[in-house]
Amino acid sequence: MGDSLDTVPFNHSWYETLNGGAGLFALAVAIIFVFIIIIVFIIRIIQLPRLRQQVIDDFSVVDNTRSVPTRILKVIIFLLLTAGLVGVIYFNISKMIYDSPKISVALIKNNMMAPFMLFCNGEKRSLKYTSAEYYPAINGISESAPIDLVQQFSIISGKNGECQFFNGTMFLKPISDSSEGTYSLSFIGDASGIIVFIGDNNTNMDWTLTIPQGNLLSNVGVQVLEGNGGTIQYTETRHTDLNENVDRSFQISVIETVIIEPALNGTRINVTIFEPRIVTNQVENPSITLADLFSNVGGYLGIWGIFGFLFGSSKMDPFGFVARFVFIKQDREKLLKELKGDGNVELGTWEKEEKEVDIDTKTSILSNQAEFKNLLSKYYVETDYYEHAVENV
Known part of the structure; x- marks a missing residue:
């Protein structure tokens, strides 16, 4: 961290x-x-x-x-x-x-959040959507029930011509134990080859640029497939800021390219996309x-x-802020009650013990009791509160 x-x-x-x-x-x-x-x-x-x-x-x-x-x-x-x-x-x-x-890093399952994807055939060219399905697993595609993605596609025209756009926010991925899936897509283009863009699903993205771009922490993955398509895989890094906003960055790698016979009305292009099971999540924490x-x-x-x-x-002072400034009268009365012997403290205890002490030794140390009191007041005991209480009897 x-x-x-x-x-x-x-x-x-x-x-x-x-x-x-x-x-x-x-x-x-x-x-x-x-x-x-x-x-x-x-x-x-x-x-x-x-x-x-x-x-x-x-x-x-x-x-x-x-x-x-x-x-x-x-x-x-x-x-x-x-x-x-x-x-x-x-x-x-x-x-x-x-x-x-500070940044903490964690690995989390790639559940629920689908990316945005843009498929282009090149500048001044058009690309037509024919079919698109999502399988909730990478292995054993034939055993999984596919999800039709036709409702998630639309056309975007920009620097790369007329492109097919996949809206990730409109697609709610099914919860799967594997937390990964496969996109199987088919297009008809004016020429061979396809440009694949994978990016963040937020409103900051501009998909009409030659290289679509989001904010500083939303890098778009770009890959060009020659021929008639192929298989790619992407990796994802998420950044969660202090306000819990999530930015997503992608990188794409090619697994294989495919050459097939062109269709009569254009070049058929098939693209298979493997999504990751685990994504890296960078989380901002206050410094x-x-x-x-x-x-x-x-x-x-x-x-x-x-x-x-x-x-x-400092001198010992048993009377704190509350006794001095808040409950002045109440604590003074409690002190006087104990000094008069009505409480648990007896004033005569010290005098009784003094009789058992060698008087000559005490006299050699302190000349009299008044000097002893002054010494205590000066160096050891805070007597201001006591004297104030006695004076106000």
Whole structure:
């Protein structure tokens, strides 16, 4: 799947690029969630001055717990990681919008889809249709019931004279286990020889040209049979784009040519065409999808663990966005209930354990309990939410 179309124009299918309905739903939910978070944050910042100051402190460069060289290095690495994150997001979104699709190749059965075929006798000459049948198998033609193709033929006049045109869209092939069949065709021409064209069955084809032509991915197979016809076989390659449009390309090879006696009213030309059992299907896939983008960004965010390794983690903070900005009153009351001993937490537990510890050892480490509290507040524990809850008793 590593191949890609670097120079062939294609149409993006955003439905496929965004991982279909599931991806669109996930993207919509994510956008709504982020929008709600931002709105709640802005409202609470406006309502509560304490939260405004806390946000200012969180983004303040003043940090007296780190040396100047450490703080400088921390800022540099933070900016580099942030720039890298922006670069990763930009690179992935750019690939999603502009990159050529990846191509996957599969072999599929040649069921249902018949090609267009054009049979010409040469410039300024005419070719008359006499009979045409389709057999659902290559071997054992006589045992298969043929399908009459008379309704699928019409006349097209162009650079190659008056030609017989077979309309593949009007012929629904029978489903067969072999998924291959044989066209047995008979014509009367003004002269010996016949030109066979096999091409795509879409509206982009121009069958009046000397060499009929479709779009960039619809090559027409061409073969000239000398004499009174012969047997040919074609191969087919299909290209399915992101919008599930199918373009078909053909190549023709000659198995044998046939010489027969000319008819009284012209040269009889018989053509037998073997179709392939298997065709090659090239399928376009988005160069990068929404799921790939999230995966790549998430993988890059893992690098931010290096930042924590170099400069340590932040203070422990059990009170998240919901407690701080949404259910402020409810979570504060729950905290106070536990601190007063009405819940599962007992305030006296720490003091009881302290009596069992060597008092002299504790005193040698910290001069008093106030210093211990300041140390915890400064380096380890986020006490802002606790102090705010106690103050509002």
